[in-house]
Each structure stands twice: as C-alpha cells, then as structure tokens.
Amino acid sequence: MNESFPENLRLLCSYYKSIADVCRRLSVNRPQFNRYLSGTTFPSNSTLRRICDFFGVEEHEILLPQSQFRRLLQVRPVTEQETAPATPEQQYFDKLNSVGQNRIEKYVGYYFEYYLSMAYPGKVLRTLVCIERQGNKTYYQRTERLTPRRSGKPFHGMYKGVVQYLGDRIFLHDYETLTHMEMTQTILYPTFQNRVDRLTGLRLGVSGSGERMPCCTRVVLEFIGKEIKRNKVMGMLGLYDFEDERLDDDIRESIRNDIAPGEWHFRARF
Secondary structure, three states: OOOHHHHHHHHHHOOOOOHHHHHHHHOOOHHHHHHHHHOOOOOOHHHHHHHHHHHOOOOOOOOOOHHHHHHHHHHOOOOOOOOOOOOHHHHHHHHHHHOOHHHOHHHOEEEEEEEEOOOOOOEEEEEEEEEEEEOOEEEEEEEEEEOOOOOOOOEEEEEEEEEEEEOOEEEEEEEEOOOOOOEEEEEEOOOOOOOOOEEEEEEEEEOOOOOOOEEEEEEEEEEEEOOOOHHHHHOOOEEEEOOOOOOOHHHHHHHOOOOOOOOOOOOOOO
C-alpha cells in the first residue's frame, strides 16, 4: 500500500464539488472509492489508470510524497472537467456504442495478442491487451514491449481505444499514445462458447518502419485471465522468431499471412 496515494487522491478530489460528483463522473462505486480515500484498499491497475486519466496525472505522479505532489499541482493545476453538450455526431456514436454492450462483458480481461510484426518482417509480436468496462462503455489498452539492439533497454508502446460489438463481430479502434502518429482497427470473431479462450481476426494499421506502409495482418488474442501479475506478464512480451518453440502451433497457423488458392481477398481464419 502506497501511503501517499490516499492523501494525493483526497487533494485531487478537493478540486471538485463533492466526492459523489467524482464517483459519478468516474463511474466508480462510492463505498469502494471511500476505501481508496481512507487507505484501506488500493485500486487495481485498470482502476488506477482510470483515476489518473480523469484527473490528468500520471500513475507514478499520484504515488509521489504529498509535498512533491502538491508542488506538481501548483505548477500544473487541476481544473474541474465540464460536461459539454453532446454534438449530433457524438450522439450518433453513443447510440452506436450502446448496441451490443451487454454482450461484451464476458470478454473483459487480459489477453496475449499475437501477430506478424509490420515493422520487423518475419517476427511474431506478442503484446498485452486489457479490455475493461467503464460505466456503459468498453475500452481497451494494448501494450507493446520492444528491446532495441543498440540500447538493450525495453521500449514500451501504448495504444488505447474503444471496443464495440456489432453484428456478431468485435471491433477495436485505437490510437498510439506516445507520438499520436498511428491508428489501428482490429475485427475479431467472438467465441459463442461460455468459456473465452482465443479470438481471431484481422488488423489494419501502418508499419512502424520509415516507409509507414499500410498493412493488414492476421491476429490472435489468447485469454490469460480477469486479473494478472503484471510484472510477470510484461517479461513475456516482445518479438519472437516465427518457429520459436514457445509459440503454439495453432497460433502460428492462425497468424500465418498466406492466401489459399482461389481466394481473392485476405481473410481472417476462424
């Protein structure tokens, strides 16, 4: 338990009308939020990200000693977020978002994601995907971990986006949060079984290499649980040789980017 977190959270809440108002805007249960404020419990990784995104601070900043955190807010003050009237476009997307949301719940959790890298030809990239509900909407975060040969220090890429369930397909739209130079779209087959195991589909994006060539690749999401030990999982992310024995044969076959004789389009594999 971080001793500074409850104090810093109370300080952030003081910029708003009430604790109830903060809980309503965050779509967080009030009794649970009170436990964060009192220091009896610490939020999960996903909830901590939501809190930090809402107040406009970084996760490591909210854990600083209160004296340092208070000075930080003096330089970068918190302003109460106003709820602007929804535009016609926003109303349309809100309505679209509401379709199928009740069918998303069973897919909430963490996944290993596999696909042939667009920037490193012939290499399989394993990333971490977290799908979570926030109020009446579903979001996801995709984390890449790469180790450049020169520095030897891991580099983490972060993508954030929204999840929609339409016409018995799962649509994911995201953007790259560090440089804001990339967006991707992924369409997945849902599982019609009670147990979620793997989801397969296609991703459309842009190569991270200098040419920034638009690419399409097959992708597999492997469910690993509702909760994870993040430190352990992060060490398993990165680039793998296609024939690496740590990859299942089924995954290799599902992400192989070939086209069968007689096919005119690049299709997902069910």
